[in-house]
Amino acid sequence: xxxxxxxxxxxxxxxxxxxxxxxxxxxxxxxxxxxxxxxxxxxxxxxxxxxxxxxxxxxxxxxxxxxxxxxxxxxxxxxxxxxxxxxxxxxxxxxxxxxxxxxxxxxxxxxxxxxxxxxxxxxxxxxxxxxxxxxxxxxxxxxxxxxxxxxxxxxxxxxxxxxxxxxxxxxxxxxxxxxxxxxxxxxxxxxxxxxxxxxxxxxxxxxxxxxxxxxxxxxxxxxxxxxxxxxxxxxxxxxxxxxxxxxxxxxxxxxxxxxxxxxxxxxxxxxxxxxxxxxxxxxxxxxxxxxxxxxxxxxxxxxxxxxxxxxxxxxxxxxxxxxxxxxxxxxxxxxxxxxxxxxxxxxxxxxxxxxxxxxxxx
Amino acid sequence: xxxxxxxxxxxxxxxxxxxxxxxxxxxxxxxxxxxxxxxxxxxxxxxxxxxxxxxxxxxxxxxxxxxxxxxxxxxxxxxxxxxxxxxxxxxxxxxxxxxxxxxxxxxxxxxxxxxxxxxxxxxxxxxxxxxxxxxxxxxxxxxxxxxxxxxxxxxxxxxxxxxxxxxxxxxxxxxxxxxxxxxxxxxxxxxxxxxxxxxxxxxxxxxxxxxxxxxxxxxxxxxxxxxxxxxxxxxxxxxxxxxxxxxxxxxxxxxxxxxxxxxxxxxxxxxxxxxxxxxxxxxxxxxxxxxxxxxxxxxxxxxxxxxxxxxxxxxxxxxxxxxxxxxxxxxxxxxxxxxxxxxxxxxxxxxxxxxxxxxxxx
Numbered sequence: 001x002x003x004x005x006x007x008x009x010x011x012x013x014x015x016x017x018x019x020x021x022x023x024x025x026x027x028x029x030x031x032x033x034x035x036x037x038x039x040x041x042x043x044x045x046x047x048x049x050x051x052x053x054x055x056x057x058x059x060x061x062x063x064x065x066x067x068x069x070x071x072x073x074x075x076x077x078x079x080x081x082x083x084x085x086x087x088x089x090x091x092x093x094x095x096x097x098x099x100x101x102x103x104x105x106x107x108x109x110x111x112x113x114x115x116x117x118x119x120x121x122x123x124x125x126x127x128x129x130x131x132x133x134x135x136x137x138x139x140x141x142x143x144x145x146x147x148x149x150x151x152x153x154x155x156x157x158x159x160x161x162x163x164x165x166x167x168x169x170x171x172x173x174x175x176x177x178x179x180x181x182x183x184x185x186x187x188x189x190x191x192x193x194x195x196x197x198x199x200x201x202x203x204x205x206x207x208x209x210x211x212x213x214x215x216x217x218x219x220x221x222x223x224x225x226x227x228x229x230x231x232x233x234x235x236x237x238x239x240x241x242x243x244x245x246x247x248x249x250x251x252x253x254x255x256x257x258x259x260x261x262x263x264x265x266x267x268x269x270x271x272x273x274x275x276x277x278x279x280x281x282x283x284x285x286x287x288x289x290x291x292x293x294x295x296x297x298x299x300x301x302x303x304x305x306x307x308x309x310x311x312x313x314x315x316x317x318x319x320x321x322x323x324x325x326x327x328x329x330x331x332x333x334x335x336x337x338x339x340x341x342x343x344x345x346x347x348x349x350x351x352x353x354x355x356x357x358x359x360x361x362x
Numbered sequence: 363x364x365x366x367x368x369x370x371x372x373x374x375x376x377x378x379x380x381x382x383x384x385x386x387x388x389x390x391x392x393x394x395x396x397x398x399x400x401x402x403x404x405x406x407x408x409x410x411x412x413x414x415x416x417x418x419x420x421x422x423x424x425x426x427x428x429x430x431x432x433x434x435x436x437x438x439x440x441x442x443x444x445x446x447x448x449x450x451x452x453x454x455x456x457x458x459x460x461x462x463x464x465x466x467x468x469x470x471x472x473x474x475x476x477x478x479x480x481x482x483x484x485x486x487x488x489x490x491x492x493x494x495x496x497x498x499x500x501x502x503x504x505x506x507x508x509x510x511x512x513x514x515x516x517x518x519x520x521x522x523x524x525x526x527x528x529x530x531x532x533x534x535x536x537x538x539x540x541x542x543x544x545x546x547x548x549x550x551x552x553x554x555x556x557x558x559x560x561x562x563x564x565x566x567x568x569x570x571x572x573x574x575x576x577x578x579x580x581x582x583x584x585x586x587x588x589x590x591x592x593x594x595x596x597x598x599x600x601x602x603x604x605x606x607x608x609x610x611x612x613x614x615x616x617x618x619x620x621x622x623x624x625x626x627x628x629x630x631x632x633x634x635x636x637x638x639x640x641x642x643x644x645x646x647x648x649x650x651x652x653x654x655x656x657x658x659x660x661x662x663x664x665x666x667x668x669x670x671x672x673x674x675x676x677x678x679x680x681x682x683x684x685x686x687x688x689x690x691x692x693x694x695x696x697x698x699x700x701x702x703x704x705x706x707x708x709x710x711x712x713x714x715x716x717x718x719x720x721x722x723x724x
Binding site: 192252256274283286 | 599
């Protein structure tokens with residue numbers, strides 16, 4: 001990843017050309033020339049209901065073609081609301097039959113993290129491209145298995161990193177790439193919100209809960225994307241101010257990262273604190289974002305007076321459109337499985353540091 | 363410390379009354395009723411030359427009465443520039459004779475940190491009040507000895523924490539005290555600058571160098587003053603990107619603090635990075651300062667739209683005036699020796715954490 005804007009623009013240009021000649025050979029031979037790819041959402045919780053399904057009403061290259069849910073009442077509601085054909089509605093048992101459904105081009109896994117591996121692998125085996133929500137999985141081993149399954153079955157795997165499709169985030173990635181203010185020296189990256197729930201999967205270890213995977217990857221991505229580097233060591237500290245709720249997983253994680261260039265980052269994430277900002281200090285200037293990873297309104301400023309304040313109608317719509325375009329045209333995904341794995345590699349090191357109380361090399 | 367603004371105002375009112383009746387009994391019996399206290403600066407480096415001496419031209423309760431220097435040429439220059447009488451100029455050998463000089467009320471120690479203890483103790487034994495630059499000393503043992511010497515000799519000891527005299531800093535201290543936005547949850551505090559020097563005491567361990575004492579106490583104070591609490595644990599990481607210069611001491615220090623209330627702080631300090639900011643996330647809002655500990659221009663904003671932007675003519679003049687007033691009136695100092703000790707206690711724990719690679723309880 002770490003796509004340059006000019007790369008992005010040229011890919012968009014290719015994609016537009018592909019759309020003009022929608023029967024041409026640029027389109028994958030596996031798929032008939034479709035105007036839009038059919039997406040099946042797996043798991044109909046808050047994110048599917050309130051973010052992805054509405055976004056799929058705005059997409060130009062994707063549409064809501066089907067659903068996979070373990071709750072029959074949800075199936076009924078969604079069927080009516082989105083006018084879905086009965087044949088495109090699956091449960092977790094008959095899900096594998098999706099292989100025979102030409103309406104479904106992409107399976108979007110929006111389940112708790114512990115279930116990602118199973119459903120990504122099953123989707124890949126069914127010959128469907130896969131979108132998978134973040135965090136990619138609870139372990140590096142899971143991520144590697146998911147990447148391998150998609151490779152083996154010749155399908156694409158995109159991680160739902162909506163922010164990397166947000167031009168406001170791409171702007172600060174570009175600043176690092178161009179070294180506009182010289183080398184990055186220090187990053188502070190914080191992402192958290194007060195979660196009042198007491199019995200959600202986010203508080204459940206077996207389901208892949210804990211703030212590190214959920215909000216922590218935003219704090220981590222702030223540091224990774226602002227430096228354009230992968231961390232080589234981490235020291236981390238987990239804590240909880242509500243032990244009656246956070247029995248199994250951490251409410252707050254703080255971690256210090258070291259990067260190959262010598263850049264350092266301090267990251268904070270919490271289910272108990274409303275915070276969302278990024279500060280980057282370079283050799284010759286600074287950049288700030290606040291919010292840095294919101295669903296909308298991400299914006300920032302730089303020491304030379306440059307403002308970052310792009311407006312987009314929907315991050316999730318842009319993400320799905322761009323990922324579908326990459327599938328249709330056969331170009332690189334902005335955030336493929338390997339990008340999700342990069343984060344989980346650091347997340348594993350963070351938990352190891354918490355366990356040992358020591359710095360962990362990555 | 364942690365004085366409420368109303369305390370400050372009422373003290374100021376008492377002090378004003380004292381000034382009106384300058385022969386009254388509120389003034390210390392030890393000192394004749396002076397309009398201004400005479401200050402002798404010990405150590406005529408950059409800070410004395412460029413900050414304190416000019417500030418002493420603006421003070422209303424203090425004036426530059428003498429100097430103590432090991433460099434005869436500096437003595438000559440200062441004598442002429444500030445019209446100092448020969449009898450008020452000392453060197454490090456004859457310094458103790460200052461005991462017999464009624465012009466000198468306060469000795470202000472502006473030497474490298476390793477020399478603070480010796481000169482604070484000698485000044486106290488000479489019966490003079492003492493101002494001492496930050497960091498107070500390289501060790502807790504030194505700080506305790508300095509406090510004891512001043513107590514034994516019935517003189518006051520003030521640490522040169524100019525920021526605590528800055529109304530912009532007092533404003534965020536007050537927000538913590540009043541719990542304007544509820545409890546403090548997370549603090550990010552950064553203070554650093556690019557130091558191009560290669561052979562200064564700041565790079566010399568024996569002289570008390572290292573970024574932690576010099577700039578690190580600003581990062582630490584940001585967290586301590588923004589929470590109004592003392593940290594109970596720390597985990598720290600020292601690093602250096604210019605090992606050819608930072609052979610003996612750290613160029614950069616990052617440390618994570620835990621406070622009794624459950625508040626957490628992430629602090630960064632460096633001689634290699636220009637950065638100076640504070641971000642506080644409370645239960646119900648936020649506060650930002652940038653710069654947070656500059657010589658001037660400290661300013662900030664809060665989530666409810668309140669701006670912090672007080673103008674003062676000189677932090678150092680305000681500091682010396684307020685400290686002299688406290689001596690004249692016999693009231694509490696804003697930043698006494700005990701406040702300097704609080705920081706050094708954390709600094710010692712930070713170095714211990716760096717050495718062991720483990721969290722250290724304070």
